[in-house]
Structures are given as structure tokens and as C-alpha cells.
Amino acid sequence: PHVVDWTLALAGDIDTIVMKALRKEAGARYATADALAQDLERHLRGEPVLARAPGAAYHLRKFVVRHRWGVAAGGIAAAALVTGTVVSLWQANLAREQAARAEREATKARVVQGFLLDLFRANSVEQSDPLQAQRTTARELLDRGARRAGSALAAVPEALYEVQGTLADMYYQLGLTDEAALRQREGIAAARRAFGPDDPRLAAALIAYADAIVDSSHRGELLPVLDEARTVLDAAGDTTSELRGRLLSMYAKAHSYTSMDETVRYADEAVAFYRRHHPGSASVKAAMQSAAAARRQAGDFAGAEGL
Numbered sequence: 001p002h003v004v005d006w007t008l009a010l011a012g013d014i015d016t017i018v019m020k021a022l023r024k025e026a027g028a029r030y031a032t033a034d035a036l037a038q039d040l041e042r043h044l045r046g047e048p049v050l051a052r053a054p055g056a057a058y059h060l061r062k063f064v065v066r067h068r069w070g071v072a073a074g075g076i077a078a079a080a081l082v083t084g085t086v087v088s089l090w091q092a093n094l095a096r097e098q099a100a101r102a103e104r105e106a107t108k109a110r111v112v113q114g115f116l117l118d119l120f121r122a123n124s125v126e127q128s129d130p131l132q133a134q135r136t137t138a139r140e141l142l143d144r145g146a147r148r149a150g151s152a153l154a155a156v157p158e159a160l161y162e163v164q165g166t167l168a169d170m171y172y173q174l175g176l177t178d179e180a181a182l183r184q185r186e187g188i189a190a191a192r193r194a195f196g197p198d199d200p201r202l203a204a205a206l207i208a209y210a211d212a213i214v215d216s217s218h219r220g221e222l223l224p225v226l227d228e229a230r231t232v233l234d235a236a237g238d239t240t241s242e243l244r245g246r247l248l249s250m251y252a253k254a255h256s257y258t259s260m261d262e263t264v265r266y267a268d269e270a271v272a273f274y275r276r277h278h279p280g281s282a283s284v285k286a287a288m289q290s291a292a293a294a295r296r297q298a299g300d301f302a303g304a305e306g307l
Contacts, residue, residue: 013043016052142170146183157194161187161205168212181212198235200243206232207246214253222254240277245270249290260298267291271307 017039023029030036039049146167153160168183184205191205206229210222229247238244252266270287278284292307 013049013052017043017049139174139176142167142174142179146179150186157190161190161194161201164190165205165208168208172212177212177216181209181216181218184209184212198232200233200236200238200241203229203232203236203238203247204243207243207250210250210254214250219254219257222250226250226254242274242278242281242283245273245278245283245287248273249287252290252294256294256297260294263294264291264298264300267294 017036020028020039021030021036030039035050042049145163149160149163149167153163164183164187168180168187171177171180171183188202188205188209191199191202195201206225210225210229213219213221226247233239233241233244233247248266248270252263252270255262255266267287267290271284271291274281274284274287288307292304295301295307296304
């Protein structure tokens with residue numbers, strides 16, 4: 001025979017109504033059959049029943065059940081309102097960030113322009129003989145700019161970072177590699193101040209410095225500098241930019257004085273990296289040429305020829 005589990009069947013308000021009707025104490029039962037009927041009708045309408053002790057949570061639950069569509073619509077409207085507010089705040093915050101970034105770029109451009117104009121203006125003012133001012137060499141102007149940059153641009157480290165990089169490039173073009181390396185080192189300090197410890201631009205400054213000293217007497221610093229650059233890129237979550245490829249290529253150069261196996265390994269990694277993440281970049285060809293040179297240096301002439 002089928003047995004009904006009345007404990008489950010009567011769960012909820014019905015069991016409360018039945019239990020009230022069956023109470024032994026007369027005062028605890030429904031006073032009349034009509035009172036019992038009214039409580040049953042309340043249950044059928046989804047209203048709170050008198051058999052249950054009053055409570056805010058219970059009354060709220062019954063209200064939600066009776067007005068589920070209205071509550072659902074209100075919830076959707078509220079969710080839409082909240083979503084719209086969040087999106088609006090996000091857009092406003094994004095607009096503020098873009099405006100602040102544009103203002104920083106404009107300030108940096110003005111400061112750099114002012115620095116360069118002052119550099120040439122000082123060359124004219126500080127020379128009593130105009131002909132002497134005309135004979136000032138590029139090297140002299142560069143040296144003067146290098147001496148002034150740290151103090152003139154101290155308040156705008158982003159501008160100082162760019163100027164140091166420009167000075168380094170110009171020194172390098174004149175064949176003054178030691179001075180170029182010094183400017184790159186100063187650029188690292190400016191990048192730390194301007195961008196913080198986990199910004200890819202700091203990694204770029206470190207890699208640029210490593211490139212400047214790779215063939216100098218300071219090449220003992222190479223691996224620590226490159227390791228720091230890798231730590232910065234890792235912290236920034238940068239795993240696919242061309243900067244990461246440059247780092248691999250620089251590791252290959254750094255090991256060329258100590259281990260040809262490591263040189264070939266990093267050179268091959270750079271080729272694979274560029275092919276995978278930047279197949280249309282000119283860096284693919286440059287990486288292949290570097291890998292070929294590494295293999296030739298290691299005695300793998302067939303591998304070098306293939307590349």
C-alpha cells in the first residue's frame with residue numbers, strides 16, 4: 001500500500017494551521033470553525049496566516065510570493081538602474097583618467113620643449129662672442145644638456161626619462177658609448193620615480209641600459225639588470241609585447257661572453273617568440289639574423305645557413 005508522509009505533505013502554513021486546530025488547550029485552538037476557514041483562505045490567497053507567530057521576514061516572504069511579478073519587475077528595474085549607474089561611473093572615471101593622461105602628456109611635452117629651447121638660448125646668452133656661440137659643437141651642447149637635465153627636469157620625472165633617452169641616443173650616434181650608457185642609467189632612475197616598480201617602461205629603461213653596456217667594461221651588470229627587467233614585466237603581466245622579445249634577445253647577447261649554449265637557446269627563444277606573437281614585425285628577421293650569428297659562433301654552420 002502507498003504510504004503518505006504527512007510530515008512532508010503538510011510542511012509550511014498548512015501544518016501550522018492543522019496543529020493549531022488540534023491543540024489540547026481550548027484557548028490555543030481556533031475559536032470557531034469560521035476562524036479556521038478564514039486562515040485556510042488566507043493561506044490559499046498567499047497571505048500571512050494567523051496560526052503562525054508574526055515576524056517581519058515571514059510577512060516579507062508572503063508579500064514576495066503574492067506579488068512575484070511586480071517584485072521581479074522591480075528587481076529588474078533596480079538591477080538596470082544599478083548597472084547603469086556603475087557603467088556611468090566607470091565611463092566618467094575612464095574619461096577622467098584619459099583627461100589626466102592627456103594633461104600629463106601635454107605637460108611633459110611643454111617641459112621637454114622648454115628644456116631644449118633653454119639649452120640653445122643659454123648657448124647664445126652665456127657666450128659674449130656670437131661667433132663662439134656658433135662654433136659650439138654638438139658634443140658641448142649634449143654635455144651641457146646632460147649637466148642641466150637632472151635639476152631642470154627634477155619636478156617632471158616623465159620628461160626627465162624621455163630627455164635622458166634622447167641624450168643617450170645622441171651620444172651613441174656620436175660614438176660616445178660610455179656617456180650614452182650613463183644617460184641610460186639616469187633614465188632608469190627617472191623611470192622608477194615616474195612610473196613605479198612594475199611598469200613596462202621601467203623594464204624598457206633597464207633593457208636599454210643593458211644594450212648600452214653589452215660591449216663595455218660594465219657588462220658584468222648585464223644579467224642582474226636583465227633579471228630585474230624580467231621581474232618588472234612579470235609583475236606587470238606583460239608576456240607577449242615586443243619588449244619581452246627584446247629581453248630574450250638581450251639575454252642571448254649577455255651570455256655570448258660566458259656560454260654559447262645559453263646564447264643559442266635564448267636566441268632561438270626570441271625567434272620562436274616573435275614568430276608566435278609578432279609574425280608581421282621586422283623583429284622576426286632581426287631575431288633570425290641574431291640566432292644565425294649565434295649558431296655560427298657556436299660552430300653550427302648548417303643551422304646558421306638555414307636561418
